[in-house]
Amino acid sequence: MGRYKVRDFFDVHLKNKIASVHRYIHRVAYDDQQPVKTHLFADVDDILAQALHDHYCITLIECPFKFNFDSLLNQFGWFCQFMYFNFSDTKIQFDILNKLREKDLSVQEINMLLEILVNDKEPYQFSLNKYQGKAKFALMKRQNMDEKGSVTPFIERDQHFRLLFAETLESLREQIQEEEFASDMAVDIDSHLLDLPVDEEVQMTEPDFSGPTKYEPSLYGYLRLNDYLNTEQQQMVINFLYDLFKDLFYKEISFKNFEAIFYQEQSTAVSLNVSKPSPNHLDAQKIHWLLRCLKDRIISASWDVVSKKIVVHNKKGDIIKSVYQLSEDKIPYNKRKHVATLLKPLLDQLPEYLPN
Known part of the structure; x- marks a missing residue:
């Protein structure tokens, strides 16, 4: 992916650019976290520091969904494209992965989630012309954050979660296939x-x-x-x-x-x-x-x-x-x-x- 230029975003309306810059980062509350609203002209570094410390996931565009375990699965494609997952280790192990194991997913559903993870290994990696408006302009915001290094700790936490989530899905798929094989041969x-x-x-x-x-x-x-x-x-x-x-x-x-x-x-x-x-x-x-x-x-x-x-x-x-x-x-x-x-x-x- 080459470096973006200002001219690449001429088709993004000026009001969308202004709104995106004034609300640069969005902290997304998961489940029982307190919602936090991003105010105009808020300091981006302060927001990132608070989000990292308190384990808020972050996006560069507004999240249109209530964020909980069910919506995570139901809108998994959106979250993998637009969100940096920033869960604590305890939230991952004792909440999300436990719920995933108890969900009784089918092999088809597991394969669907794994395919999304393969296609979207990291947020904001889609092609320049895939989206319009704020979603497209988020690519420029992501590039600026990359250059400053401010997104690096979130990338690390995001990759950690995606890896554990994928490993759990693969383990569940193997278990289901073993059980289906055994059931076919049941006496x-x-x-x-x-x-x-x-x-x-x-x-x-x-x-x-x-x-x-x-x-x-x-x-x-x-x-x-x-x-x-x-x-x-x-x-x-x-x-x-x-x-x-x-x-x-x-x-x-x-x-x-x-x-x-x-x-x-x-x-x-x-x-x-x-x-x-x-x-x-x-x-x-x-x-x-x-x-x-x-x-x-x-x-x-x-x-x-x-x-x-x-x-x-x-x-x-x-x-x-x-x-x-x-x-x-x-x-x-x-x-x-x-x-x-x-x-x-x-x-x-x-x-x-x-x-x-």
């Missing part, structure tokens, strides 16, 4: 799994450790632990998995009921909800890789049995069948690495080699 499982008993007592049978025995996992209807693990090591595995999964339980389940899926065919399935927050940030792909790392070596059970004893749901309540079907090349390296990090404290305490 029919009895609806009673959604109504798990809070604490159903299960009679436990102590496993026989008279000696390791090779057996076919598909013959057993529970998550049989490898016979080469002694009683203490088996308990260590169960304790580890209970602590790992407990934040994702669809409904609260006692340790005794959880323990039963490793010893009893009649045990009630454990149901997980990956949309719930957990300190280990587990999702469907990570759970698959974790079960895959344990399967055969530590847990001797077929995928069919695993799918009946550990049932994974998305936020809509649909069962994610892909948890039991994904191949290694479909799971990003960083997720596999994260699972390896989670498992390391357990594996370090178990025998290095565990045959089937």
Whole structure:
């Protein structure tokens, strides 16, 4: 974009130029901020300093909309072209991005917002003849501010917000696509799994450790632990998995009921909800890789049995069948690495080699 000349704005009416100069900057109040009116002949440097300090977003033309989260999305194209976003970090993280995650946007809507961000990476970058009047003359005002350096801190804050907003949109799109894929592959499982008993007592049978025995996992209807693990090591595995999964339980389940899926065919399935927050940030792909790392070596059970004893749901309540079907090349390296990090404290305490 070349440098603008005065002659480039001969078609802008004189009254628009005068009004634009006398009200050079506009502070736009977001949501609960107090509205601030720009008076004639106000000092631009004072306005910029106050706006930066109090986290007012700024425009070089009047904002025609009430500025809140809904209007931000509904008029996203306008805001990205004409506004310098200047939100505080707390407002971004605890308000705007949280609302964005809760909005239940479709992939089409997310793509629309991302496309706007790609087309308008910074305000006032449109072509000279795209707009008329005050909007066009704003290009000259922007150029003058660039030369003085007065807009630099606002550019930095603006870019910070746009980056975080785009990253959140991309994360939401990935999550929706994973859930849609899982929903397409969902299997029919009895609806009673959604109504798990809070604490159903299960009679436990102590496993026989008279000696390791090779057996076919598909013959057993529970998550049989490898016979080469002694009683203490088996308990260590169960304790580890209970602590790992407990934040994702669809409904609260006692340790005794959880323990039963490793010893009893009649045990009630454990149901997980990956949309719930957990300190280990587990999702469907990570759970698959974790079960895959344990399967055969530590847990001797077929995928069919695993799918009946550990049932994974998305936020809509649909069962994610892909948890039991994904191949290694479909799971990003960083997720596999994260699972390896989670498992390391357990594996370090178990025998290095565990045959089937």
